[in-house]
Amino acid sequence: MAVDFRSILSPQAMCLGVSAQSADEVIALLGERLIAMGKVKANYTAALIERERTMPTGLPLGAINVAVPHSDPVHVIAPAIALATLTEPVSFGSMDDPDEKLPVQIVVALALNDKDAQIEMLQAVAGFIQNPGALSALLSARTPEEAFAAFPS
Amino acid sequence: MAQQKVVLIACGTAVATSTVVAHAIEEAMAERGIPVMTRQCKATEVRSMAADADVVVATTPVPDDLGKPTFKGLPFLTGIGKAQVLDDIEKALRG
Numbered sequence: 001m002a003v004d005f006r007s008i009l010s011p012q013a014m015c016l017g018v019s020a021q022s023a024d025e026v027i028a029l030l031g032e033r034l035i036a037m038g039k040v041k042a043n044y045t046a047a048l049i050e051r052e053r054t055m056p057t058g059l060p061l062g063a064i065n066v067a068v069p070h071s072d073p074v075h076v077i078a079p080a081i082a083l084a085t086l087t088e089p090v091s092f093g094s095m096d097d098p099d100e101k102l103p104v105q106i107v108v109a110l111a112l113n114d115k116d117a118q119i120e121m122l123q124a125v126a127g128f129i130q131n132p133g134a135l136s137a138l139l140s141a142r143t144p145e146e147a148f149a150a151f152p153s
Numbered sequence: 154m155a156q157q158k159v160v161l162i163a164c165g166t167a168v169a170t171s172t173v174v175a176h177a178i179e180e181a182m183a184e185r186g187i188p189v190m191t192r193q194c195k196a197t198e199v200r201s202m203a204a205d206a207d208v209v210v211a212t213t214p215v216p217d218d219l220g221k222p223t224f225k226g227l228p229f230l231t232g233i234g235k236a237q238v239l240d241d242i243e244k245a246l247r248g
Contacts, residue, residue: 070165096225
């Protein structure tokens, strides 16, 4: 499953070493990037924030936790992902148990509108999430080139 | 040839995490010789769709009185406990 992250993740959609106070702040940052790139509609950010309230997307992985906020396909214009790494964790609810709060340091916002066409992108993201070494390398990356090098090819 | 089993997979939007889970289950059950058909739905639709399913797998919390064996989908996203939940699903499908 050799998906080239360069083909699904634009340097413009990467926010590396961000200092943020809350999950909403990170989501707004990523949402604005995707809106500016024309990948999602103006209400995408609000939809993500609303969804986190009822069905959060934090994934408990151990050392470095990841959240994968995403919206209903109606808010999406074209498939894309946007990524933020945080200097200090922010709190996301766990997908498994919304009452459980997880310190999250990597946030991957997904813009999806066709599950069958985007399975490779999803599997690439899922594979990456399950690779602690890659997550750790991504956290230290400060340029898009360093970030791309973190992704297993 | 065993009868094809139906696995219902629920997540928040029915497009993202349930897609990852669906492909993982199709692949793993094929390797174990269990033909499965997966269906994806939103967590809010799970009660109405569960009636036609043999088992339910959900990445979000779902009611525990669906009347069908229900499993967590999170291990397919985190990789933690994935082998165990696949064994449990296999057992339920063969049962």
